[in-house]
Amino acid sequence: MSVRRLSADQPDAFAFAEATMQQVSWWLGKYPESRKRSAVIPILWLVQKQEGWVSEPAIRTIAEMLEMPPIRVLEVATFYTMFHLAPVGKHHIQVCGTTPCMLRGSEALIEVCKRRIGRAHAPTPDGKFSWEEMECLGACVNAPVVAIDDYYHEDLTAEDLEARLDALARGESVAPGSARGRQTSAPEGGPAVLIDRALYDGSLGQKLKLPNLPEPAAS
């Protein structure tokens, strides 16, 4: 993690799109009028969804909307690393670099990003890609993990990531999930333990006499 600053290049103004505004109203409806600043994180997130990043005019607009000092919004925006304070590419790639992913080969993925996209936090000239290294994404069991936009791509090798980048560059969509076909975090090639069907049909169950059960009705 490094010092987070607002981008030097800022747009002149920010305006909520109509679709965003609808969602904003929904969030505002969740909180009492006097506590509406509680909606600051969801609204920052919606702004990021709309613009791709959180700009300074957006921070001011949110502050006015929620009747809170702009510095308080800035505090939140700089605290959470998932809020981008500078423009990102159309596809933003977040590579987990924390220990489990690193042990499983995230350094190779970072190499791919550096080679194909360039410096971290710097979008490609065509605006298609940007990348950054993240702290633990919380999916260590599928390490190494890369978040492309909103979805996790797991069990990646360098080639897998390259393939995904190629597909995205062609404008195709890529399927999230394990690159090796694992079902969520289940063992590769299907379950390896607890596979005896008898475990599940009740045949191994011990008959219990529960105390204080009502007497079965005489039949």
Next chain:
Amino acid sequence: MTKIIVDTVEVDVPPEFTLLQACEAAGAEVPRFCYHERLSIAGNCRMCLVEVKGAPKPVASCAQQVRDQRPGPNGEPPVVITRSPLVQKARQGVMEFLLINHPLDCPICDQGGECDLQDQAMAYGRGGSRFDENKRAVEEKHMGPLVKTAMTRCIQCTRCVRFAQEVAGVAELGATGRGEDMEITTYLEQTLTSELSANVIDLCPVGALTSRPYAFNARPWELRKTETVDVMDAVGANIRIDARADAVLRALPRVHEGVNEEWISDKTRFAVDGLQRQRLDRPYIRENGKLRAATWDEALDRAAAALSADPRRIGLIAGDLACAESMKAARDLFALLGSPNQDCRPDGAKLGGGARQGWLFNATIAGIDQADAILLIGANPRIEAPTLNARIRRAWLRGAAQVAVIGEAADLTYRYAHLGAGPKSLTDLLNGGAFLETLATAARPMIIVGQGALARPDGAQVLRAAGALAALVKAVKPEESWNGFCVLHTTAARVAGLDLGLLPGSGGLDALEMVAAADNGALDALLVLHADEMDLPAAGRGAVIYLGSHGDAGAHRADIILPGAAYTEKDATWVNTEGRVQYGRRAVFPKGEAKEDWAILRALSARLGRPLPYDDLTALRQKMIADHPTFGHVDYAPGAIDADSFDPKALGADGAMSDAQFQSPIANFYLSNPIARASETMAACVRDIAALNASRVAAE
């Protein structure tokens, strides 16, 4: 009350006390950085760790209450240990962590010698550091012309953030980023706009926020410290003047729970550089339209000649920075000369005469904490008395007080009901309304009348209406020792002048009439004490004898200038808006040939052949106390004393009120008196904040 054992001492403290307060009550010292008794509890510096018997690890004593502690197995009081090896090791550990990123630049740091971190590192820290990595460095942040930053030194205690949010009421400071990268900053490094902003300098336990005007000027141990009172507003904040040689280098707050707690306004703190500039350091005489330097003999002879005219054709005006002693001497001199033309209200405020409660802040400043409904009439306390405004804000913030305003709809740092801008709204309120109900049902209502409502031609009528309102809602409750009728003054001299009865005698002219009379040729000479906020007669119309400290409006017009002493240069008595008599003390000598004001008047009286009956300050004060016994009660606010004989309805005069809106007499907080106008720091504030406001307007 709850019993708790601190080390070996058993103390009985209120259950809501924190462990830290309990430790202090028991006499045990607990180091701290983030904890401050007037701010909310953050608990993030971890320096106040203590051992609690039964707790698995050290606890932050600032953030745990006594009532939450578990008693011993046989019901013994809980035990807190502040001196065990565990505590010592914990403190050493915390201190080592704090010092990881704190630079070792004490020799070039302005906080050196008065630094909490320095002191506590000496007392509780390890001998050395085991940290071999790179230290963090943080860019400086711009916070305006008053606060200088060295953010690498910051230990993220967040005292400044909490102060800005809670006390100053201007949430401009914040902590961005997180963890090691957490930084204190203002939004986009804008200038702080609070009138109390520089208090963060005192709050900062390290050298991260220091005084910009005082930067690299002196070390604390070089300074001569004088405890005195402030004259920038009528609150009479208790301050300490730090001086070296003949220069006042800085002003710092002293704690006075009844007046300023421990805050002072930026003007109080930083206008002191104006004491070195624009000074009148020798007498001057106007000849052929130009002022020329003169000797004391010449100037006094000339002044005596001017004042020897027909006593009905001379006048005395005491201005905003005149001390009680000089006003007493001038008043006695005019009494000896037999002139009724004297006034201490150059702003034309319709106050004075009658019972003292008629011009005092009767609820007392500390009384604001008990108020549950506050009405401000023609007062903008944020610029007229910032520390007092912080108290109103606190009462509002606690939810204890509802506030309403008749006057300018200014940002006061708290929400209020705006009932209107002029006297008409006051009349409407008298005839009913929601806030009248609030005031009438309040247990401790306060009606604060500002100079914006009184210093105007219909001031007496407004005063009567305000008094009628106070009577209507029973703001004066002698049986409960409460007098909620309050006059908020804006100048340090006014209450003393009114207490001394420095008002027109029978057939005498008031200040504005005197100026008009001089303009019409009906007045030959005018003695003016420290009055710069009024229009003096046009050039050539009557001889103006100006006694003051700064070359400002008064001196600009004067025909004879008698250089006097500023508030840091004389032992003087000041009376604040609640009637509290306080002594100011001399920190440095008057500049050049300037003399103490009362001594100049004494010399002048001798030239006039009517010597004043006192030869030293003690004799003058004795005479003053004998003539005006209230001056004998030092540091005492009368409050509700004699409230049973006080009838607010009788104040002022009957008549019609105009429709003109109330307007604060202080147009610019940073430039409200000659000392502030001479100050470069105040000029920088005006520049920066004007630029900020201009950019805000442009943005809108």
